[in-house]
Amino acid sequence: EVQLVESGGGLVQPGGSLRLSCAASGFTFTTYWMHWVRQAPGKGLVWVSRVNEDGSITNYADSVKGRFTISRDNAKNTLYLQMNSLRVEDTAVYYCARVRVGGDYSLWDYWGQGTLVTVSS
């Protein structure tokens, strides 16, 4: 059974840091791109970041570039999101999702249950 389980969310003050984790199981982790998506309370989904299968390619939304770092540990089947210089507007539920990319398809399928990050003083 495919499972993605996020952890690491919580309450942090503006300017603070958090590291989110996404533990993957039930599939071959190294064959998937992994993405982070966030959703502010009552708002829509927003793409945050992605990393390729071996961690050599990363991309970020402009809103988090320079502050967030995505990484993965394929030996531990775990995806990470290091979030620094957090702002109130980073408050959201953060989801990890797996994506299979092929020559003529981009297949998003499984998502984690999400972890809530609250940035507030």
Place this chain on the structure above:
Amino acid sequence: QTVVTQEPSLTVSPGGTVTLTCASSTGAVTSGYYPNWFQQKPGQAPRALIYSITNKHSWTPARFSGSLLGGKAALTLSGVQPEDEADYYCLLYCGGAQPGVFGGGTKLTVL
């Protein structure tokens, strides 16, 4: 920066048919945008429904179908059930620095 636009809300009667659309600010949506569709119910994580325009996941009910329609990606629900009431999001691959852009979502009411 590409903006992806969906209808903010739609209402459909049980048993009816409704089409949700997904437009790109840069022009017509084509196969190269690899549209994906997701359903989200309150308090739940998104659930994938459709990938690369028309392809269903093993768990996607047969009443859901994807297509390209008039330069947009489209999600059609035929024979709508009360449990289909949810928010629906499309995702377009816009390439380069914006590999994924979500639409603002459509709130579907079954009434």
